[in-house]
Amino acid sequence: MLRQTYGVLLGAAQAQARWEYQASMNILGSKKRMMIILACTVPLLVFSGLVLAGAEDMPSILGGKHAYSPAYYTPFIFGVSIAIGLAAGLITGCIGAGGGFIIAPALMSAGIKGILAVGTDLFHIFAKAIMGTVAHKKLGNVSVGLAVAFLVGSIGGVLGGGLINRAIYDYDPMLSDSFISFVYVILLGFLGMYAMTDFIRSYRSGDHGDAHGHGGKGEADTKKSLPTILQSSKIPPLITFDEDLTPGGKKIPALYVAICGAFVGFVAAIMGVGGGFLTFPMFVYVLGVSSFTTVGTDILQIIFTAGFASITQYAIYGFIFYTLAMGMLLGSLVGIQIGALATKMVKGIYIRGFYAIAIMAGFINRLFALPTKLVDLEYISMSKSTATLIAQAGNIFFFIVVAFFAIWVCSVFFRNIPKFREEA
Structure with a gap:
């Protein structure tokens, strides 16, 4: 069961990476879209700089009890945002999965409050979806019935998730950081341990091929059971889909x-x-x-889910750091292209290994950050200096792993530029 769950989650990360790549390529291929991004970024930077010049007493830690609009800014912070976006893009492009997992941990490690990191990441995804999705090529694949029912549910889920995040933050900002970190610890820990086990088993067995060949048995077993059970239910109203692939189509409540x-x-x-x-x-x-059918419907829901969540649950409450989001977008556009090209020159087994290491680095980073927060909340007994030292160790390990991966991918890319030109 756990193995099947890992296969499903890995497939999810790969599907997200494919969408990220397609959206980024669509943006990079359009001068108009790139100009729009720059036109949105420059005014934010200028305004933020003016705010900073007249507000020397603003806090150096982002997102205190009250959020700022467009949020505390320095050129260094903007540079960090580009670096984070670049690293996430490199991982997404090269590994084909998991790049988005490092963004929130990286932002929180840089001193940004968890709720601000979540809101900013959602806005960054929404901006990429709006700018990078070529809708007219995919509309023919969209099942209107599935899309409407799914979006009705997702709106309810977004309202619930956003309400919980804001309620916890209003009660205690430190508890909010602890909650978000704990969620990431659970998800990244599960994915990372299974990814590392999968890599070690593949390496020992000599399976050095496709980097993304995971979870086949889990997918097949799931298809034979749960979908069949759900589609056999007759709870009205029923939605018909896949009419072009199955005579009469399939139906599901x-x-x-x-x-x-x-x-x-x-x-x-x-x-x-x-x-x-x-x-x-x-x-x-x-x-x-x-x-x-999933591809087209997925693209549609990303726009609405990320947009609805970022605007109604975070933007209107001041929990989006716009300059940071635009910096991440710029960085990821470059990183994802370099990563995608570099992966052509790297064996699949090494990509599997880096995927496992990257996920584990995010897991360790958030796990090591918890003691400091729990000490502040007085949930555990530990000296403040010890807890801080543990958190710093987690941050150093995380950024060393990400930096090493980024340098390695970039070196592979630059060494093989002549080959890329020949292929082009």
Whole structure:
């Protein structure tokens, strides 16, 4: 069961990475879209600089009890945002999964409050979705019935997740950071341990091929069971889908689709990872929707889920750091292209290894950050200096791993530029 769950979550990360890559390539291929991004970024930087010049007493730690608009800014912070986006893009492009997992931990490690990191990440995803999605190429794949039912559920999930995040933050900002860190510890710990086990087993068995060949048995077993059970239910209203692939189409109760949407929206609002991360496995492995229909519907829901969550649950409450989001967007556009090209020159087994290490680095980072927060909350007894030392060790390890990976990928890319030109 755990192995099947890992296969589903890994498939989700890969589906999200494919969307990230497509959206980034669409943006990079359009001068108009790049100009729009720059036009949005420059005024924010200028205004933030003016605010900073007249407010020397503003706190150096982002997002205290009260958020700032457009948030505390220095050129260094903007540089950090580009670096974080670059690293996430490199991981997404090279590994094909997991890049988004490091953004919130990286932002929180840089001193940004958890709720601000979540809101900023969601806005960054929304901006990329709006700018990078070529809708007219995918509309033919969208099942309107599935999309409507899913979005109804996701809106409810987003409202619930956003309400919980804000309520915890209003009660105690430190508790909010602890809660978000704990959620990441659970998810990254599960994914990282299984990814590392999978890498070690593949390395020992000599399976050095495709970097993304995981979870096949889990997918097959799931398709034979849960989707069949759900589609055999006759709870009205029923939604018909995949008419082009199955005579008469398949049918499923709208209730189940809405429940899946609620879960995706809830997780997206809590973690800021974007709805696309879970939509793909929910549709394919749980509801039994074809990949053909899932792709189009997934793109549609990412725009609405990320947009609704970022605007209604975070932006209007001041929990989005706009300059940081635009910096991450710029960095990720470059990183994802370099990573995608570099992966052509790297064996799959090494990509598997770096995926496992990157996820484990995020897990250790958030795990080591918890003692400091729990000491401040007086939940555990430990000296403040010891807890701080543990947190610093987690931050150093995390950034060393990410920096090493980034340098390695970039070196592979630059060494092979002549080969890339020949292929082009």
